[in-house]
Amino acid sequence: MSTSPAEGVRIVPADLSDPRVGALLDEHLAEMEPTAPPGSRHALTLDRFREPGVRLWVAELEGALVGSVALKELEAGHLELKTMRTSAAVRGRGVGRLLLDHALAEARAAGATRLSLETGVVPLFDAARALYLGAGFTETAPFGAYRPDRHSIFLTLEL
Template identity: 35%
Template sequence: MQRATSVRLEQPDQPEVVALVEALDAYQKPLYPAESFHGIDLQALLRPDVLFAVARDEAGIAVGCGAIVLQDGVGEVKRMYVAPACRGRGAGRALLDFLEVQARSLGCREFVLETGYLQTEAIGLYERAGYERCGPFGDYTDDPNSVFLRKAA
């Protein structure tokens, strides 16, 4: 696979993007008990308070996706995923940076996220991007399977 060469806001209900979200679910769901799964579904990704971005390679193939759910000046990062063959080439960071810029332009003052403790590569990405560990936020409860992170916008 080639490097991601473009990131832009797109609709999440495109077949190749749906396939990325399904691949994320297929990867994560076996790792954690059902009560520790906090992904949002396709209908939620289509809401107007959600920024959804897709990273594409030089051939225009979707290689990654991610979303930020906006609420009261806070953006929750959701559904970040890069195809395994494309990892380590900057697509995840490009998605995260793009989404943060878009959210800031809409008044977002803080970013938060929840990820599984076994997602060490993702946690590393977020920490390199300036996210710091914190306690549960919003409707989340303390969960030994979850890592909560926060970053000022």
């Protein structure tokens, strides 16, 4: 568990039986729906977080869940960043950076040498892309099971 006293945000492993987690993920899926056609949306459902090799953390602030981040194992040493999200109420307050830093620390602790992600290209994703590029991610070709898609951009970071 990591804590940011300045923000009052705690990042903890997600309890998939907590209805707040389901609601946060449903909010994420609903926000992603209008951004691309179904075959170009790659957000995970609650059940997918029960699969081996997938870990989800949530950001808590004053009893509310205000963000999430996940890591999915692709192959030895290569992880994918998934479900990176902050709730609208806390956007612009550094919660996304806290979540990304947490995921990077967890990836390094797991022995990963590469962290990759897929994100959208519409303006909704501009701040996220800026965050990732500012953290050192660079554009890459599609990885894992992804294929080229005009609705997606692929980024990677060597750890």
